[in-house]
Amino acid sequence: MxxxxxxxxxxxxxxxxxxxxxxxxxxxxxxxxxxxxxxxxxxxxxxxxxxxxxKDKTDIAYALHQEGFSLLRERLSALIYVEQPFERLKAMGRAYIQFALDHPDFYELMFIMKEPMEYLQAHHPEEDWPEGERVFDGLIQTVEACQKAGYFVDMNTAEVAMLSWSVVHGLCSLHITSHFKHIAEKCSSYALPEHEALLESIFQTYIRLLDGLK
Missing domain, CATH: 1.10.10.60 (Homeodomain-like)
Structure with a gap:
């Protein structure tokens, strides 16, 4: 060398x-x-x-933001080979949640902290959000394929994609911030599963709701 x-x-x-x-x-x-x-x-x-x-602290936060999205795209890109689109949509949700569980620090930087987005707006106001758009484009394409297969046929493609993202993001955020744990432990009257099973149980409920839209 x-x-x-x-x-x-x-x-x-x-x-x-x-x-x-x-x-x-x-x-x-x-x-x-x-x-x-x-x-x-x-x-x-x-x-x-x-x-x-x-340049400064926000520059560092944005660099971490980019690194995290690179890791997330690697996970999601592997799912392109799942032929059945609805199965691929479910797999994307699972992969997204697993990424948040494996990398809660990156997840917080990517989707909870506001500073990386503020950096993008301050230093590159003419640009879109390239990292988020690449992930969202894959989700849009999968929803479109689901619609061709008979799912969500009378619904707006982008709105279905945004709804899907919002649901799994909400699950991840509640889990990372320990809100799920608090609910499971302190609110026994709701008859919810144990904390460890709560995330999976709610995700399964969400999948059944999606499946019912066919």
Whole structure:
């Protein structure tokens, strides 16, 4: 490996360390309480070093936002080979939920924190939301295929897609923020499943509702 390659690898390794430290602090301490100085201290570098790679804290948050969407797209793209569209729609919902369970820190940055979207609006106001659009496009295409197969035939494609996204996002958000756990443990009069089974049970109810729209 030449000097140029070693320098490039060192640069990428350092950027990865910065992002990992920032992600940890954003989730643990909150975005507002996390400073560039704290991120630098976490990886034992000076704040000046971080500024060589990122303009500010929102730039770091948006970089993490992009990384998270890359991971999510990898999971969803594997489902393109599920031939039956309604089965693919169900599989997409499951994959989305599993991503949130496996990566709650990324999920919070991608779909709950407002700062990455504020960065996009402030620095690239002329652009759309490319990360979200790529995921949503796949969902739109799957809903369209479902409609050709006889599902949701009298419904607006984009609205069905948005409804599907909203439902699974709501499930993930309630689970990550422990609202499900609180309901399951404290509100026994509702006869809900145990906390560990609650997410799956509600997802199954949602699927039955979708299936009834055929």
């Amino acid at each position: 030449g000097i140029k390659e070693r320098k490039e690898r060192h640069k990428e390794d350092l950027k990865a360390k910065i992002l990992e430290a920032a992600k940890k602090l954003f989730v643990k301490e909150g975005y507002e309480a996390t400073s560039i100085r704290k991120i630098a201290a976490e990886i034992e570098f000076s704040p000046t070093t971080i500024y060589l790679y990122y």
